[in-house]
Amino acid sequence: xxxxxxxxxxxxxxxxxxxxxxxxxxxxxxxxxxxxxxxxxxxxxxxxxxxxxxxxxxxxxxxxxxxxxxxxxxxxxxxxxxxxxxxxxxxxxxxxxxxxxxxxxxxxxxxxxxxxxxxxxxxxxxxxxxxxxxxxxxxxxxxxxxxxxxxxxxxxxxxxxxxxxxxxxxxxxxxxxxxxxxxxxxxxxxxxxxxxxxxxxxxxxxxxxxxxxxxxxxxxxxxxxxxxxxxxxxxxxxxxxxxxxxxxxxxxxxxxxxxxxxxxxxxxxxxxxxxxxxxxxxxxxxxxxxxxxxxxxxxxxxxxxxxxxxxxxxxxxxxxxxxxxxxxxxxxxxxxxxxxxxxxxxxxxxx
Amino acid sequence: xxxxxxxxxxxxxxxxxxxxxxxxxxxxxxxxxxxxxxxxxxxxxxxxxxxxxxxxxxxxxxxxxxxxxxxxxxxxxxxxxxxxxxxxxxxxxxxxxxxxxxxxxxxxxxxxxxxxxxxxxxxxxxxxxxxxxxxxxxxxxxxxxxxxxxxxxxxxxxxxxxxxxxxxxxxxxxxxxxxxxxxxxxxxxxxxxxxxxxxxxxxxxxxxxxxxxxxxxxxxxxxxxxxxxxxxxxxxxxxxxxxxxxxxxxxxxxxxxxxxxxxxxxxxxxxxxxxxxxxxxxxxxxxxxxxxxxxxxxxxxxxxxxxxxxxxxxxxxxxxxx
Numbered sequence: 001x002x003x004x005x006x007x008x009x010x011x012x013x014x015x016x017x018x019x020x021x022x023x024x025x026x027x028x029x030x031x032x033x034x035x036x037x038x039x040x041x042x043x044x045x046x047x048x049x050x051x052x053x054x055x056x057x058x059x060x061x062x063x064x065x066x067x068x069x070x071x072x073x074x075x076x077x078x079x080x081x082x083x084x085x086x087x088x089x090x091x092x093x094x095x096x097x098x099x100x101x102x103x104x105x106x107x108x109x110x111x112x113x114x115x116x117x118x119x120x121x122x123x124x125x126x127x128x129x130x131x132x133x134x135x136x137x138x139x140x141x142x143x144x145x146x147x148x149x150x151x152x153x154x155x156x157x158x159x160x161x162x163x164x165x166x167x168x169x170x171x172x173x174x175x176x177x178x179x180x181x182x183x184x185x186x187x188x189x190x191x192x193x194x195x196x197x198x199x200x201x202x203x204x205x206x207x208x209x210x211x212x213x214x215x216x217x218x219x220x221x222x223x224x225x226x227x228x229x230x231x232x233x234x235x236x237x238x239x240x241x242x243x244x245x246x247x248x249x250x251x252x253x254x255x256x257x258x259x260x261x262x263x264x265x266x267x268x269x270x271x272x273x274x275x276x277x278x279x280x281x282x283x284x285x286x287x288x289x290x291x292x293x294x295x296x297x298x299x300x301x302x303x304x305x306x307x308x309x310x311x312x313x314x315x316x317x318x319x320x321x322x323x324x325x326x327x328x329x330x331x332x333x334x335x336x337x338x339x340x341x342x343x344x345x346x347x348x349x350x351x
Numbered sequence: 352x353x354x355x356x357x358x359x360x361x362x363x364x365x366x367x368x369x370x371x372x373x374x375x376x377x378x379x380x381x382x383x384x385x386x387x388x389x390x391x392x393x394x395x396x397x398x399x400x401x402x403x404x405x406x407x408x409x410x411x412x413x414x415x416x417x418x419x420x421x422x423x424x425x426x427x428x429x430x431x432x433x434x435x436x437x438x439x440x441x442x443x444x445x446x447x448x449x450x451x452x453x454x455x456x457x458x459x460x461x462x463x464x465x466x467x468x469x470x471x472x473x474x475x476x477x478x479x480x481x482x483x484x485x486x487x488x489x490x491x492x493x494x495x496x497x498x499x500x501x502x503x504x505x506x507x508x509x510x511x512x513x514x515x516x517x518x519x520x521x522x523x524x525x526x527x528x529x530x531x532x533x534x535x536x537x538x539x540x541x542x543x544x545x546x547x548x549x550x551x552x553x554x555x556x557x558x559x560x561x562x563x564x565x566x567x568x569x570x571x572x573x574x575x576x577x578x579x580x581x582x583x584x585x586x587x588x589x590x591x592x593x594x595x596x597x598x599x600x601x602x603x604x605x606x607x608x609x610x611x612x613x614x615x616x617x618x619x620x621x622x623x624x625x626x627x628x629x630x631x632x633x634x635x636x637x638x639x640x641x642x643x644x645x646x647x648x649x650x651x652x653x654x655x656x657x658x659x660x661x662x663x664x665x666x667x668x669x670x671x672x673x
Binding site: 123 | 376401402406407409411412413414415416417418419420421422423424425427442443446447449450451452453454455456457458459460489490492512513514540541588
């Protein structure tokens with residue numbers, strides 16, 4: 001091992017650190033949100049296969065533990081820019097089953113009103129940024145929102161975003177993290193290293209031993225989490241969020257895991273070797289979380305069954321309701337990309 | 352009274368914006384204590400501590416930061432060191448800033464200042480005119496001020512606007528264009544201006560080309576021709592009404608642009624006049640653009656690459672004979 005990797009490994013040995021994220025309530029809430037995410041995503045896949053959803057469906061199966069662990073550690077007033085596989089984190093941050101279905105089905109009542117779909121949803125004015133498809137781009141927008149809060153003298157806030165290992169190869173990712181480090185912003189970046197960027201394996205994506213060593217290069221703190229272990233994700237991300245909130249500057253968290261679905265529902269992921277799926281990396285984080293909570297006595301089988309059936313009902317009912325909602329009407333659409341320019345109530349005309 | 356340059360007007364507009372609106376901050380390479388590569392932010396970091404910030408050489412992240420701050424209600428002004436480098440931030444500008452309001456209903460009030468256009472010795476990467484690229488994208492306002500007065504009032508207008516503004520200020524005008532005082536009032540947003548009234552030909556120009564057009568019009572006046580010059584001021588939105596009204600008076604149209612012709616502002620003006628005002632034309636509409644090569648370094652090449660008063664005058668004489 002080269003000296004830098006060794007040094008970074010040593011710096012990030014948390015064996016003696018108090019793991020503030022690892023509480024019963026956080027774990028229960030996280031697990032319930034993971035269940036919601038899984039059941040909702042299964043519904044999305046069904047709707048896609050039956051032709052009700054156009055475009056694509058991009059699921060986070062296998063990545064819910066890591067995703068939710070970030071969402072539950074954020075508060076109102078924080079900034080969150082989730083990415084493609086963050087249904088669980090989104091629900092934990094305050095997104096809803098209803099708005100997810102509305103956005104996927106293009107309902108005119110959804111927050112994106114049929115103008116954008118699937119994972120490209122958010123409510124920026126509430127600190128919930130709506131991702132664009134260009135990877136890495138959201139890192140610096142989160143930085144900007146944090147700068148605004150700094151200008152206004154707001155303290156104790158955190159901005160967080162997620163990305164895959166593939167997205168770490170972009171210039172935007174580098175520029176955004178470097179800028180955050182220069183400004184010492186309370187930014188948390190969680191990298192889900194799911195081993196394949198669409199079909200491209202890690203050995204065609206980067207050549208360093210471990211993505212976490214990049215933290216050292218940026219002059220920020222790096223941590224490693226077990227990507228399919230909910231309690232570990234909660235603990236490690238809890239520390240990262242806590243340190244950022246306390247003024248410790250940007251934090252990088254890298255977690256290895258495997259996505260248990262294709263890139264999108266159109267993709268059978270045949271490029272993922274069977275041996276990898278059968279390895280510890282391929283274990284389902286939802287099953288592992290359930291076992292851990294049962295073993296700790298934090299849920300019972302009865303409560304788990306209750307949660308399952310209540311979530312299934314909610315997802316089914318919401319889906320039925322949204323399927324009846326109006327599609328956007330091209331004749332009623334406001335075909336103006338400007339906020340004030342060209343509006344009749346202003347003198348700013350777009351001809 | 353001492354005269355105020357185009358560049359000083361940009362500095363004073365930013366100073367006034369910082370003074371009057373606590374939401375304004377300036378972000379860009381070397382804009383802090385150094386005062387900017389062209390000194391457009393000279394002394395502002397000192398006068399407004401913590402609000403005029405040096406950025407790393409990261410155009411993508413600079414624009415991304417401005418977008419995130421605008422979402423949170425700030426009014427960022429980003430200085431690109433040269434318009435040419437804005438291509439490194441292009442993704443954030445066209446995919447994030449331009450789409451934000453339509454997608455999410457959240458406004459994106461930011462200004463990106465692009466020191467634009469050619470100067471002697473600028474060469475391929477410090478001379479570009481980017482207005483057509485940005486004007487192509489719905490959601491972006493693109494301003495191209497040609498006078499000291501306009502650069503001042505339009506920059507303030509850009510900061511006040513709730514939509515993202517690409518502010519193309521011309522480097523060739525920075526030092527030699529001067530005014531005695533700065534105006535308190537301006538034309539309404541998006542309105543073109545009749546810079547010189549005439550009856551024989553309409554020349555539509557903007558930015559530095561306005562001054563080549565005015566010089567050519569002066570030259571032709573000694574031959575007895577009366578050339579009308581329209582200064583677009585803003586290329587998106589574009590003031591088609593003023594252009595059509597002018598063509599209705601003259602029947603002839605020449606459009607000038609320092610940018611390349613393909614898909615550019617001149618092409619757009621001609622398309623609009625041809626489709627909405629074909630019957631007003633007594634001759635085929637003409638355009639004069641830069642030559643279709645990268646912008647050359649040597650002044651002898653550069654001076655021929657861009658339209659000049661003399662090439663404009665030649666084009667006008669040809670158009671008058673059509």
